[in-house]
Amino acid sequence: MTATVNQYLTLSWRGVVKIRRNPLVLADVVLGPAVFLVLFVYVFGGAIDGSTRDYLQYVLPGMIGLMTLLATMGVGVALNQDLRQGVFDRFRSLPMARSAPLVGAIGGDLVRQVVAIAALIGFGALLGFRFETNAWSVLAACGLAVAFAMAMSWVWVLLGLLLKDPQGVQGLGALVAFPLAFASNIFVQPETMPGWLRAFVQVNPVGHLMDAMRGLMLGGPVARPVLWTVLWMAGFVAIFAPLALTVYRRR
Structure with missing residues (x-):
């Protein structure tokens, strides 16, 4: 058990080393969300909310x-490139657990997630965003976002194993990620949507994550959305992790 954990940590550190050698890989998860934030706040904010x-x-x-959801696609793309x-093939020749390369790929993405969240919060603070709860609640919200990203990463790992090239992973991944992101309460209140779409938003895992994060950062009920988010994370891992491991063993 200890040896397996060490293997997980070693291969996760491989992802960190890749970032240290090429820091530009952080550009998409640092600059991209900042650009989205400026565009949505100052282009659409007045029309949507009346006040930027x-x-x-x-x-x-x-x-x-949104950033945690989109950034996790990088796990599947990087995994596909390694394949x-x-x-x-080199990993298979080494005496390590079969799951270690997959878990290591997800663990190595942890640094990208943390850096991206910190950068986005810092940029938002410069624009005028203010937390309305305490530091522990904010940290809990960030931790929940990272945990959700790690669980969701198993979906992209499976796609990375099944598809033939990184472009296919990006394309199909976008077809999965964008409906989850835009058919949610990330940008607007669900009450403004038609009934059929609002029904989807109410069962969308991203919607539960948003309710939990807003409750932890801005105040409001958190127990129910946090519970639903944790259940969704457990479901992602329980379903997609075994599938990914099965596909990896058969390749």
């Missing part, structure tokens, strides 16, 4: 959720 400042308070937790380059 009020909309900033509403949308920044949503941008953190095409023969890196995993």
Whole structure:
């Protein structure tokens, strides 16, 4: 058991080393959400909420959720590239747990998630965003976002194993991620949507994550949305992790 954990940590550190050698890989998860935040707040904020400042308070937790959702696609893309380059063939020849390369790929993405969240919160604070709860609640919200990203990463890991090239992973991943992101309460209140779409938002895992994060950052009920978010995370891991491991063993 200890040896397996060490293998997980070693291969996770491999992802950190790749970032240290090429810090530009952080550009998409640092600059991209900042650009989205500025565009939505100052282009659409007045029309949606009537006040850009009020909309900033509403949308920044949503941008953190959007960033964690989109950034996890990088796990599947990087995994697919490693498979095409023969890196995993070398892993197979080593005395390690079969799950170690997959868990290591997800663990290595943890640094990207933390850096991206910190950068987005810092940028939002410069624009005028203010937390309305305490530091522990804010940290809990960030931790929940990172945990959700790690659980969701198993979906992209499975796609990375099934598809032939990174472009396919990005394309199909976008077809999965964008409906989850935009058919949610990330950008607008669900009450403004038609009934059929509102029904989907109410069962959308991203919607539960947003309710939990806004409650932890801005105040409001948190127990129920946090519970639903944790259940969704457990479901992602329980379903997609075994599928990914099965596909990996059969390749």
